[in-house]
Amino acid sequence: MIPTAHVIAGSEATGGAGIQVDLKTFHQRGVYGMGTLTCIVSFDPKQGFNHRFVPVDPQVIADQIEAAQGAFPKVDTLKIGMLGTPETIDVVASALAAHRYRSIVVDPVLVCKTDEASPAQMTDRALREKIVPQATIVTPNLFEAGVLAGGQTIESVADLADAARQIATLGPQYVLAKGGVELPGDEAVDVLWDGNDIHVLSVPKVGQERIHGAGCTLAAAIAAEVAKGTDVLSAAEIAKNLVTAGIHNRLHSAAPFATVWQKAYESSPHHS
Ligand code: PXL
Numbered sequence: 001m002i003p004t005a006h007v008i009a010g011s012e013a014t015g016g017a018g019i020q021v022d023l024k025t026f027h028q029r030g031v032y033g034m035g036t037l038t039c040i041v042s043f044d045p046k047q048g049f050n051h052r053f054v055p056v057d058p059q060v061i062a063d064q065i066e067a068a069q070g071a072f073p074k075v076d077t078l079k080i081g082m083l084g085t086p087e088t089i090d091v092v093a094s095a096l097a098a099h100r101y102r103s104i105v106v107d108p109v110l111v112c113k114t115d116e117a118s119p120a121q122m123t124d125r126a127l128r129e130k131i132v133p134q135a136t137i138v139t140p141n142l143f144e145a146g147v148l149a150g151g152q153t154i155e156s157v158a159d160l161a162d163a164a165r166q167i168a169t170l171g172p173q174y175v176l177a178k179g180g181v182e183l184p185g186d187e188a189v190d191v192l193w194d195g196n197d198i199h200v201l202s203v204p205k206v207g208q209e210r211i212h213g214a215g216c217t218l219a220a221a222i223a224a225e226v227a228k229g230t231d232v233l234s235a236a237e238i239a240k241n242l243v244t245a246g247i248h249n250r251l252h253s254a255a256p257f258a259t260v261w262q263k264a265y266e267s268s269p270h271h272s
Helices: 018-028 058-071 086-098 119-134 142-148 157-168 214-227 232-253 257-267
Strands: 004-012 032-043 051-055 077-080 103-106 174-180 187-193 198-204
Touching: 004 018, 004 058, 004 214, 018 032, 018 214, 032 058, 032 086, 058 086, 077 214, 086 119, 103 119, 103 214, 119 142, 142 157, 142 174, 157 174, 157 187, 157 198, 174 214, 187 232, 198 232, 214 232
Parallel strands: 004 032, 004 077, 077 103
Antiparallel strands: 032 051, 174 187, 187 198
């Protein structure tokens, strides 16, 4: 049987982030994908990344989750992306209480780009209390790690590791805190806390730019690998390599965002 993954996340029409990139990543990694839509984020083409945010009705979210659950009651992995409102978080928390998921990958999306105002920023408390504790692995970026760790400022790899340990006290088994391009130095460093040890995942920085959808793609690739039975550390390493390949493409070919991941898929070994 082909492994299965269900993603609960928002729509981003360009296919560079959100549920679109999640489902493509599942498919590329050889996993059957299901998707529950939580919200629609639409960018104003005339204003770059300024966006509009429309949440889906909570009952409709609950119905989608039940439909997916009915189709595959023993889904291998649940991935949670942008939830966006406290009401949506309540619906998803109820689903987590009602069903047993083998593994849960939580990308705690608080902002689309680090410096951008987003309604999802209001959800940090609910995420922290109701969703993060249920996670097999949670994948905050530097900003989100600081917020989830209780308002810490993160300026070094040591700070990032401290934040990861702190977030683990909320309950998740693994915490992948991503420094990415945000920390100084020539390496893009992320740290994985596995409950006992910190593993440092480091690759040479490809550039200084923040790449739209990198976090969604990384968490989706982890979800797909875990669905196939890959251990979490190896899944994180495979996912980081895939995302790094995508970023290389973006910076060396000036590819539009949506094609970054398409090119990464082309250049990565299929289903391996
Ligand atoms: O990259 C974070 C993200 C997640 N989910 C949706 C988004 C974005 C960023 O734009 O639109 C739906």
